[in-house]
Amino acid sequence: MKLIFVTGNKNKLAEAAKILQKHELINEPLDIPELQGTSKEIVFSKARLAYQKFKKPCFVDDTSLCFNAWNGLPGPYIKDFLRFVGIEKLPSLLDGQDKSGYVLCSIGYAKSEDEIFCFEGRINGKIVPVGGDSGFQFDRIFIPLGYDKRFSEMTMEEKNKISHRKKAFEHFNAFLECQ
Numbered sequence: 055m056k057l058i059f060v061t062g063n064k065n066k067l068a069e070a071a072k073i074l075q076k077h078e079l080i081n082e083p084l085d086i087p088e089l090q091g092t093s094k095e096i097v098f099s100k101a102r103l104a105y106q107k108f109k110k111p112c113f114v115d116d117t118s119l120c121f122n123a124w125n126g127l128p129g130p131y132i133k134d135f136l137r138f139v140g141i142e143k144l145p146s147l148l149d150g151q152d153k154s155g156y157v158l159c160s161i162g163y164a165k166s167e168d169e170i171f172c173f174e175g176r177i178n179g180k181i182v183p184v185g186g187d188s189g190f191q192f193d194r195i196f197i198p199l200g201y202d203k204r205f206s207e208m209t210m211e212e213k214n215k216i217s218h219r220k221k222a223f224e225h226f227n228a229f230l231e232c233q
Contacts, residue, residue, distance in 0.1 A: 055230065058112035060084050060104045065190070066115065069214060073223040077230065082108065093118050093130045094172045097162025105164035113163040115222070119192045120158060121181065123151040129158075136191055145183050145195050153180045157196060159222040163229075173229065175221025189213070 055077050059070055062083035071079050084107060086100045093116055100114040120126040128135040135144060145153075161173045179198040186194050186206025193205035198216060205213050214220055 093160040101162030101164040118158040159218040173225040175218040
């Protein structure tokens with residue numbers, strides 16, 4: 055099946071291609087405005103807007119970093135937190151509080167304008183001071199539960215075996231296999 059992946063991030067595209075091997079992925083780097091809401095509401099909206107643009111099955115993804123001490127915030131607003139607070143100061147916002155949290159990847163798949171599905175993958179862990187020098191936005195401050203290295207200190211292969219995105223794409227792939 056041909057699927058349009060609406061992303062400007064080549065690393066996300068490569069990660070998706072590894073899991074969705076049986077499908078032909080077409081990359082469309084469209085900048086879609088994000089509404090304010092939950093992760094699911096955001097990907098539903100983005101997937102619907104992408105479908106309206108391309109008139110073909112397409113999917114989007116959105117990643118959230120959630121602090122348990124803050125009832126899931128910053129969540130899908132992590133990009134804004136990083137822009138205004140910075141990666142260096144972000145962990146200090148939890149000083150004296152529970153440092154546990156999770157990373158959530160939400161995939162919105164629009165089969166049609168009215169048939170939109172959400173697939174999620176989550177990995178629990180803890181927020182730590184900045185370390186490492188590679189990876190996505192907040193990989194430098196997140197250590198997955200059961201590991202002693204930040205995502206940024208893992209090889210791409212190590213990270214991709216356990217990541218939130220891998221889990222979400224596996225759910226999406228299982229859905230596609232049933233279609």
